[in-house]
Amino acid sequence: MEKSNFKIATDEEIDVALAGQYLLNLPIIVDESKIDKTLLKRYFSEHPQPNLPDFADKYIIFRRGIGIDRTADYFFMEKVDMIIARLWAFLLRLTRLEKLLNRRLRERHKKEPKKDDEINPEAYSEDLYVERIRLENMDLSIKKLVSKTTIQEPTFDRIIVVYRRASPKPNMDRGIYVKHFKNIPMADLEIVLPEKKNPGLTPMDWVKFLASAVVGLVTVFSSLQMPTADLWVIFAILSTVIGYCAKTYFTFEANMATYQNLITQSMYDKQLDSGRGTLLHLCDDVIQQEVKEVIISFFILMEQGKATMEDLDLRCEELIKEEFGESCNFDVDDAVEKLEKLKIVSRDSIGRFYCVGLKRANEIIGVTTEELVLKARQGSISA
Numbered sequence: 001m002e003k004s005n006f007k008i009a010t011d012e013e014i015d016v017a018l019a020g021q022y023l024l025n026l027p028i029i030v031d032e033s034k035i036d037k038t039l040l041k042r043y044f045s046e047h048p049q050p051n052l053p054d055f056a057d058k059y060i061i062f063r064r065g066i067g068i069d070r071t072a073d074y075f076f077m078e079k080v081d082m083i084i085a086r087l088w089a090f091l092l093r094l095t096r097l098e099k100l101l102n103r104r105l106r107e108r109h110k111k112e113p114k115k116d117d118e119i120n121p122e123a124y125s126e127d128l129y130v131e132r133i134r135l136e137n138m139d140l141s142i143k144k145l146v147s148k149t150t151i152q153e154p155t156f157d158r159i160i161v162v163y164r165r166a167s168p169k170p171n172m173d174r175g176i177y178v179k180h181f182k183n184i185p186m187a188d189l190e191i192v193l194p195e196k197k198n199p200g201l202t203p204m205d206w207v208k209f210l211a212s213a214v215v216g217l218v219t220v221f222s223s224l225q226m227p228t229a230d231l232w233v234i235f236a237i238l239s240t241v242i243g244y245c246a247k248t249y250f251t252f253e254a255n256m257a258t259y260q261n262l263i264t265q266s267m268y269d270k271q272l273d274s275g276r277g278t279l280l281h282l283c284d285d286v287i288q289q290e291v292k293e294v295i296i297s298f299f300i301l302m303e304q305g306k307a308t309m310e311d312l313d314l315r316c317e318e319l320i321k322e323e324f325g326e327s328c329n330f331d332v333d334d335a336v337e338k339l340e341k342l343k344i345v346s347r348d349s350i351g352r353f354y355c356v357g358l359k360r361a362n363e364i365i366g367v368t369t370e371e372l373v374l375k376a377r378q379g380s381i382s383a
Contacts, residue, residue, distance in 0.1 A: 004285040006062040017186035028190035036164040065157025180278040293335035301355040
């Protein structure tokens with residue numbers, strides 16, 4: 001995984017990724033009873049790794065690269081929910097209940113690490129910085145409520161999830177599941193989690209249901225106690241309460257449909273491979289990565305002459321930046337080591353590296369396996 005530039009996702013990175021919402025607005029929970037907790041725990045006890053996440057004994061998530069995902073839609077229900085949430089916040093400020101809630105939140109934040117929308121520069125020093133554009137940060141107006149809105153979320157370019165299912169039989173052999181995904185929005189990272197439980201109504205939905213029912217019943221009861229109870233007023237109150245409960249339920253149903261679409265999309269569009277296919281893909285990634293590093297290092301030495309290790313590293317990174325517009329941390333040590341083993345790069349008396357000519361390098365390397373396979377294919381075609 002290290003050779004393919006995959007890194008284990010830490011708790012901090014997962015917290016930052018899940019700090020916001022994108023397309024998935026339902027709480028997703030892993031059914032831990034269906035996941036084995038001994039294999040990975042035993043492996044990491046024998047091969048310690050720094051900054052392991054809390055769930056490392058159940059499953060492990062590897063990530064590589066940062067990208068961008070943009071979605072344009074009306075998001076009508078989400079905008080309505082956002083307006084309601086802001087009205088609730090306004091009412092809390094008027095009733096001064098916000099101070100009480102903030103006091104409890106501050107006490108909880110003292111015990112828990114701070115979650116932030118900003119990507120940790122140390123954790124993502126080699127990646128791009130991408131701005132999150134979300135509905136909760138926008139100024140909503142009547143025009144924006146009925147018009148299309150574009151939201152943006154950084155993505156993990158590649159994700160690999162490794163886990164093993166639990167078994168009721170302790171001595172039963174079980175396979176290790178390896179799943180490979182691409183372009184997963186950070187805020188929707190839950191869609192790649194293994195053995196997910198079916199989501200239900202969120203706690204906020206239940207609060208809305210119960211609060212609406214209590215307010216409606218109290219209002220109706222108060223109206224009935226009046227000497228001249230107006231049936232139309234009671235009917236209007238009941239209709240409002242029932243309508244709000246129905247709206248909450250249909251919002252949940254819409255979120256469930258979005259969840260199912262996201263799962264389907266991740267399985268068919270975003271899942272690259274699984275099992276042996278993922279392992280073969282990783283092996284191919286390693287080969288291509290090392291070959292590209294060797295070619296770039298040799299090209300720089302051939303075109304720009306002798307260089308120290310530090311100069312060669314800087315020149316390779318500058319070349320990639322100029323030609324492809326990408327910033328990276330070039331692994332020059334590994335590339336030079338391979339070039340020296342091939343005997344096409346050497347050091348002079350003061351430690352600078354230099355290469356042989358291109359024609360001489362081809363003679364030293366000789367015929368490669370790929371060239372032999374290509375010649376055999378051409379021969380079979382001509383025959």
